[in-house]
Amino acid sequence: MEVVVSDRFPVRDAKGNVVVMDAVALNTCGFINDAKEESVNAVLSAIEAKKSGYVRAVYVFGCLSQRYRKELMAEMPEVDGFFGVFDYDDMLKALGVSESVEGSVERHLTTPGHYAYLKISEGCNRRCAYCSIPYIRGRHISVPMEQLLEEAGLLAARGVKELIVVAQDTTYYGLDLYGKRKIAELLELLSKVNGIEWIRLHYSYPAQFPEDLLKVMAENPKICKYLDIPLQHSSGKVLESMKREINGIQTQNLIGRIRESVPGVVLRTTMIVGFPTEDNREFVKLLEFVRKNKFERLGAFTYSEEEGTYGAIHYRDSVRKSTKQKRFDALMELQAEISRSWNESRRGSEETVIIDSFSDGVFVARSQFESPEVDGEILIDESSLYKRFGRDVEPCDIIGTFAKVRITGSDEYDLTAEFI
Numbered sequence: 001m002e003v004v005v006s007d008r009f010p011v012r013d014a015k016g017n018v019v020v021m022d023a024v025a026l027n028t029c030g031f032i033n034d035a036k037e038e039s040v041n042a043v044l045s046a047i048e049a050k051k052s053g054y055v056r057a058v059y060v061f062g063c064l065s066q067r068y069r070k071e072l073m074a075e076m077p078e079v080d081g082f083f084g085v086f087d088y089d090d091m092l093k094a095l096g097v098s099e100s101v102e103g104s105v106e107r108h109l110t111t112p113g114h115y116a117y118l119k120i121s122e123g124c125n126r127r128c129a130y131c132s133i134p135y136i137r138g139r140h141i142s143v144p145m146e147q148l149l150e151e152a153g154l155l156a157a158r159g160v161k162e163l164i165v166v167a168q169d170t171t172y173y174g175l176d177l178y179g180k181r182k183i184a185e186l187l188e189l190l191s192k193v194n195g196i197e198w199i200r201l202h203y204s205y206p207a208q209f210p211e212d213l214l215k216v217m218a219e220n221p222k223i224c225k226y227l228d229i230p231l232q233h234s235s236g237k238v239l240e241s242m243k244r245e246i247n248g249i250q251t252q253n254l255i256g257r258i259r260e261s262v263p264g265v266v267l268r269t270t271m272i273v274g275f276p277t278e279d280n281r282e283f284v285k286l287l288e289f290v291r292k293n294k295f296e297r298l299g300a301f302t303y304s305e306e307e308g309t310y311g312a313i314h315y316r317d318s319v320r321k322s323t324k325q326k327r328f329d330a331l332m333e334l335q336a337e338i339s340r341s342w343n344e345s346r347r348g349s350e351e352t353v354i355i356d357s358f359s360d361g362v363f364v365a366r367s368q369f370e371s372p373e374v375d376g377e378i379l380i381d382e383s384s385l386y387k388r389f390g391r392d393v394e395p396c397d398i399i400g401t402f403a404k405v406r407i408t409g410s411d412e413y414d415l416t417a418e419f420i
Helices: 033-051 063-067 069-075 088-094 133-137 145-157 183-191 212-219 236-242 248-261 280-293 310-314 321-345 382-389
Strands: 023-028 058-062 115-119 162-166 198-201 223-228 266-273 297-302 350-359 362-366 378-381 402-410 415-419
Touching: 023 033, 023 063, 033 058, 033 063, 058 063, 058 088, 063 069, 063 133, 115 145, 145 183, 162 183, 183 198, 183 212, 212 223, 212 248, 236 248, 236 280, 248 266, 248 280, 266 280, 266 321, 280 321, 297 321, 321 402, 362 382, 378 382, 378 402, 382 415
Parallel strands: 023 058, 115 162, 162 198, 198 223, 223 266, 266 297, 378 415
Antiparallel strands: 350 362, 350 402, 362 378, 402 415
């Protein structure tokens, strides 16, 4: 059986011919309204592909299927099977695969071969008022270090050079298994895996932040000076109602310690606008906070009420949709200015990048300051390769390798560069 994970149909081969797929497996998200809508649209697209004969079977798994299985089964009878976030073996059986995946660390990469995501835990013990993840994924369960190191070793042996460490809450890692936070120790051990050159940390919860992590980031050259730390807001009033376990003053102090302890660190964060207790005064505080701290990377969401959460039960979604959108636009306009200014400051600098891809005469690359898919890119014209290395080097030869470049231009998101 041939299986593809896709939401674009029909699927075509290298010659442009339509390929009829035996099965399509769609991984879905059930976190916020926009993600739910995107997931539902992807399923509907797969159903249409099945009706048109491009697909023989459609299977749906992940968070949306976990939380709304009964509703989806009633609304989408054309789907051949719905599976929750932990129903791996059941889905494999439906696909005709008999082997169990329990305890396996073998991976089929959907990323380019030189980087991979390493999930170090599942679930979350936090109870943020807006978040449904704990109700979908359950309580925090850390993956034992030995298993993670084995997985990292296998990935490195296959050519992976960059690990992107993820979880619902990476800084909580180890508390359940070892009685204390072990994220700093884990990163140190991962950095010793032969072949791994970059390690990037995402989804670091700010409350009870492990200070020993900063020392590792500052001193270990394989740990990217890049930290994804979703703050969600700066107002003490809003943070308290969000049940974030940290107030505005503590948040600002933490940012100060991170900047001081890890010189040159790039901070990526996310904010939620339009939470029920956010009035105009609290939103202005948020803008002032972002303006002061100049986060190199910032994304935002408008608040959406998720059934079953503390926020849905205890607060009325009182902020108008149009007001949420205006606040979102104002925040992102401010962030665009900050991002543009920071990118301009990098012009003329020399940076080490990893080459992700090549298309239409342009290389797409990233430095330690850019994470794939969520951040900007560094674009390098093909002519720069020949100017530096001559015609003996083919573009495909340097995909997945590191190179030194000089930044030559910028806009609010992307950079241009040349090989040096």
